[in-house]
Amino acid sequence: MDRMIYTAMSGAKHILEKQATTSHNLANATTTGFRAQLDSFRAVPVLNSPSPTRSFVVDSTVGTDYTPGAIQQTGRDLDVAVQGKGWISVQLEDGSEAFTRDGSLKTNENGILQTRAGATVLGDGGPITVPPDVTVSVAKDGTVSAIAAGFKPGAATVLGRIKLVNPAEDNIVRGDDGLFRTKDGNPPDADASVALVGGALEGSNVSVVDAMVDMISLARQFELQMNLLKNAESNETKAAQLFGLS
Incomplete structure (x- = not known):
């Protein structure tokens, strides 16, 4: 008993x-x-x-x-979905690095590329700044390019490349904010094998x-x-x- x-x-x-x-x-x-x-x-x-x-x-x-979620096409230029394994690196207000699969991106009032939650998207050389009045496109490898609006299509200007990482799953942990981080606190290096799908978002x-x-x-x-x-x-x-x- x-x-x-x-x-x-x-x-x-x-x-x-x-x-x-x-x-x-x-x-x-x-x-x-x-x-x-x-x-x-x-x-x-x-x-x-x-x-x-x-x-x-x-x-x-x-x-x-x-397990990856279903990828749904949205047609929006700043929507990206990670195809297969991998993460998008973001920088928080305290300067730390975290990872997310939420590819619904935006630009703030200063033109800095961010997630919908306000985390800064990291590029290979730091944050990516998007100038005003341009059409933005994101390539499969994370390269962010821009073409000035109102001009004939020509060579696109490369603004940066989104840092895509693929740390070991046993070395990452979910935070209270919904973002993931490495257990040892060391940010992983960019992984060229991680691919994005432009104009799409990954569902839950x-x-x-x-x-x-x-x-x-x-x-x-x-x-x-x-x-x-x-x-x-x-x-x-x-x-x-x-x-x-x-």
Whole structure:
């Protein structure tokens, strides 16, 4: 009974935490370039306990699903999607480097190329500045070119090349802001094998159907844990009555 209470109590607690993760994934089913978070349960024995039968259930974040999402054509010049593996490097306000798959780019009031969230897109030589009144195009290798608006098509001016990286998946971690970083803090070098698709965006890799099924399954598991706690309470009441008779 003691083991039942500990397992059911901790199981119910962490089922709620996993339900929150599943809800977060489902809420980002339409977020550009989103990567689903993966959780799993594991049993952990209680240390320094006189009863070796006690154990807890722990919800462990095992990582991220790096399966590429579907690429959808948008026709917008500053929309790019990473084809296959790889990331777009961005620079944050504190000067640190992070990675994203969200290729919905824009220019700020100073013409600096940024993501929709406001992170500066890194080029091989630093931030990329786009002059006003130009038509911008992004090549497969990340080269950003511009042609002055109102002029006959001619040789395009190369503004820079987006830094594309492909660090090992076991060396990157998701931050609270949704961006990814290397675990060791060292920014990786540019990878020439990473390719972009212009005029397109990558969708989220979250399956709405799978997420809904997981939420239903977790709700039933939570109900099971509650029933176990009720059974433990019932058993304890009956045991107390038996002891009272003796």
